[in-house]
Amino acid sequence: MPALMRLAVVLFATGLATAALAASADGFKAAYAKAEAAENQAGALKNQWTTTEAELKAAKKAADAGNFNDAIKHAQQAEALANASIAQAKEQATAWKNAVVR
Amino acid sequence: MRRAVSLALALFCLAAPPASAADTVNPKADFKAFRDYFTKRFPNVPLNDFVNGPYSMDAELRKQWVEIDAFPPYQFALDKGKQMFDTPFPNGKTYGDCFPNKGIGIRQNYPFFDAKSGEVITLDVALNQCRQANGEEPFDYTKDDMAALTAYMAYTSRGKLFDIKIPNDRRALAAYQKGEEYFYTRRGQLNFSCASCHVQSPGDHIRTEVLAPALGIVAALPIYRSEWGGMGTTSRRLITCNSQVRGVPLKPEDELYRDVEYYLSYMSNGLPISGPGARP
Amino acid sequence: MQGGRKSAGLKSARMWAIIAGVVLSAVPVAGAAIAQPTAVQASMPGEALAFDRSKGNCLTCHEIKGGDAPGNVGPPLADMKSRYLDRKELAAIIFDETKRNPLTVMPPFGRNLILTKQEIEQVIDFLYTR
Numbered sequence: 001m002p003a004l005m006r007l008a009v010v011l012f013a014t015g016l017a018t019a020a021l022a023a024s025a026d027g028f029k030a031a032y033a034k035a036e037a038a039e040n041q042a043g044a045l046k047n048q049w050t051t052t053e054a055e056l057k058a059a060k061k062a063a064d065a066g067n068f069n070d071a072i073k074h075a076q077q078a079e080a081l082a083n084a085s086i087a088q089a090k091e092q093a094t095a096w097k098n099a100v101v102r
Numbered sequence: 103m104r105r106a107v108s109l110a111l112a113l114f115c116l117a118a119p120p121a122s123a124a125d126t127v128n129p130k131a132d133f134k135a136f137r138d139y140f141t142k143r144f145p146n147v148p149l150n151d152f153v154n155g156p157y158s159m160d161a162e163l164r165k166q167w168v169e170i171d172a173f174p175p176y177q178f179a180l181d182k183g184k185q186m187f188d189t190p191f192p193n194g195k196t197y198g199d200c201f202p203n204k205g206i207g208i209r210q211n212y213p214f215f216d217a218k219s220g221e222v223i224t225l226d227v228a229l230n231q232c233r234q235a236n237g238e239e240p241f242d243y244t245k246d247d248m249a250a251l252t253a254y255m256a257y258t259s260r261g262k263l264f265d266i267k268i269p270n271d272r273r274a275l276a277a278y279q280k281g282e283e284y285f286y287t288r289r290g291q292l293n294f295s296c297a298s299c300h301v302q303s304p305g306d307h308i309r310t311e312v313l314a315p316a317l318g319i320v321a322a323l324p325i326y327r328s329e330w331g332g333m334g335t336t337s338r339r340l341i342t343c344n345s346q347v348r349g350v351p352l353k354p355e356d357e358l359y360r361d362v363e364y365y366l367s368y369m370s371n372g373l374p375i376s377g378p379g380a381r382p
Numbered sequence: 383m384q385g386g387r388k389s390a391g392l393k394s395a396r397m398w399a400i401i402a403g404v405v406l407s408a409v410p411v412a413g414a415a416i417a418q419p420t421a422v423q424a425s426m427p428g429e430a431l432a433f434d435r436s437k438g439n440c441l442t443c444h445e446i447k448g449g450d451a452p453g454n455v456g457p458p459l460a461d462m463k464s465r466y467l468d469r470k471e472l473a474a475i476i477f478d479e480t481k482r483n484p485l486t487v488m489p490p491f492g493r494n495l496i497l498t499k500q501e502i503e504q505v506i507d508f509l510y511t512r
Contacts (some may be wrong), residue, residue: 046358048350049291051495077495081291084494088293096286099297099485100132101139291494293480298487308442308453 024068031075032059038082045089052081127275129268129368132282136369140317144305153321153376155314159305163312176253176326176378179246179333183254186247191236197251200232209252209259209375213364214267215274222277222360225252226335243354244341249324249333249378256324256377264321264375266368281365284358285316290349296362311382320366322379329382336363428508431501438497438505443488447512455487462509469506476502 035056042048059074141149144159151158157167174180187205190196198204202211212225223231229251230240241248268274288295297316299308304315323336334342337354340362344351352359431438433449441449445458452458466472474481477492477499491497497505 043350046352047289050345050348050350051291053350081495085291088288088494092287092289095484096283096288096295099286099295099301100282101135101301291496292489293494294487294489302485302487303455306443306453306455308455310451311453313455 024072025063028059028063028068028071028075031072031079032056032063035059035075035079035082038079038086042082042085042089045086047085047089047092049081049085052078052085055081127279129275129278133369133371137317139301140304140315144315150374152315152318153370153373155319155322155379155381156305156312158315158318159312170380174326174378175328175380176324176333179250179253179324179326179378180257182246183250183252183257186251187254191233191238193236195236197229197232200228200235205255206258207262209256209377210262210264211266213360213367215269215271215277215364217269217271220273221357222281222364224336224355224360224363225255226337227355227360243337244335246333249335249338252324252335253333253378256375259375260377261374263372264367264370266364266371268368277361278365278368280358281361281363284362285365290344290347292347294347296343314381316366316369318370318373318376320363321370321373322376322381324377325379325381327381333378426504426508426511428501428504428506431497431505432508437501438491440505446509459509459512462512472506472509473502476505 035052039048039052039056042052055074055078059071059078062068062071062074140152141147144152147158151164154164154167157163157170187197198206202208209225212228213222215221216223226243226248229248230243233240241251268278285296288298299313300316300319303313306313320336323339324333325339326333330338335354337359340359341351341354429448432440432446435442440446440459441452443453443455445452445454445460447460462472475488476497478490479486479488480490480493489496492499492502
């Protein structure tokens with residue numbers, strides 16, 4: 001393989017890898033933003049979960065290590081947990097009354 | 103015709119009780135229902151024993167309590183608290199100068215509703231207000247210094263009956279109601295409210311631990327906990343509860359924490375202060 | 383919880399009749415089948431989930447054969463196969479018992495993502511050995 005062609009292949013591969021990296025970094029950013037927004041909403045309802053916070057931290061840590069697939073998974077789990085805590089707060093806004101000793 | 107309908111509607115609205123009737127705050131009725139619930143559920147527990155929490159639940163546990171109380175694990179905190187309480191600030195004033203009756207035998211009147219700020223003031227908050235009024239930094243609400251001071255003040259009030267007042271002030275009633283709501287609202291990933299354990303399951307075991315009844319639960323604070331290997335304030339207790347159900351806790355002495363202490367202390371009116379307490 | 387216990391009683395009677403039939407007709411086979419689970423139990427993933435504090439943590443509130451220092455907020459988890467002939471019923475209780483009994487203190491393990499659906503199935507596999 002002529003040197004020029006080899007160089008072209010290497011450059012092309014590097015380009016692909018960078019693109020993939022950028023895509024997953026962007027994917028992580030998007031997933032994390034969604035999770036954070038949901039967690040902020042739970043915070044406004046004074047009903048955040050410690051497990052959501054742990055997943056957010058794990059997501060950041062994985063992203064910092066360049067592990068974007070893991071990071072996205074953690075961010076998605078954080079979003080799911082935050083949404084469950086929001087649902088709980090909304091349901092309890094009225095349901096708490098049923099538990100009051102009368 | 104339309105006028106007749108709207109007239110009928112207006113009359114109906116006048117005659118019908120306000121829509122919020124069921125939601126009307128009635129601390130006196132709540133108090134009676136709350137006490138009746140516990141005394142009926144535990145007919146063999148003398149009323150004044152509820153302040154000993156899990157140790158009130160049966161004869162065997164009561165025996166354990168007597169044994170523990172012979173060599174109280176909170177003694178070090180009492181000694182430290184008394185020394186702190188008696189030591190003047192650099193300006194020559196003492197904690198006692200900030201409180202009625204020089205701060206002795208007054209624990210049963212806290213928390214109270216402060217008309218000036220429109221908020222509930224707990225003993226812990228009053229102590230930090232006292233420190234700041236005398237040019238001192240406030241103590242951490244969850245740590246040993248605050249626990250020692252409140253332990254000593256509770257000790258000088260032992261046997262005095264909770265006497266929490268809810269003045270006829272819209273804001274006081276709102277604080278009470280917010281406290282009640284917080285107490286009964288399920289939270290955290292495990293979906294527990296304070297009431298899940300301390301109203302619905304008192305006396306039951308979680309693993310080897312016996313759940314304390316909510317009636318009188320605040321009378322023993324602050325407490326020494328073997329699990330903590332030290333003393334804990336009311337804030338520490340509430341924060342631990344939140345974390346155990348996997349909820350992010352509020353800040354120590356957050357308005358809602360003070361409201362829930364207000365609600366629970368009112369529910370314990372007439373019960374004797376037993377703090378500082380000891381728990382597993 | 384109360385409603386569940388009542389129907390479980392009826393079901394368990396029916397189940398015992400079935401078991402009796404099996405035991406009478408095939409004693410050696412049944413004997414082997416009873417001996418087997420004890421050997422398998424230790425390696426069941428559901429056992430770890432049921433006993434682990436950060437996961438299922440069933441022991442905190444329920445007595446389970448083989449578990450140390452159980453709580454008693456909920457009923458003992460024994461005779462599970464006869465009490466819950468319908469696996470789906472048990473799965474539904476673990477997923478979200480508040481649906482059936484709004485005031486239960488049992489955490490909604492599925493709804494609140496404490497356990498995955500697969501983990502719930504593993505816990506059931508384990509509970510069916512108790």
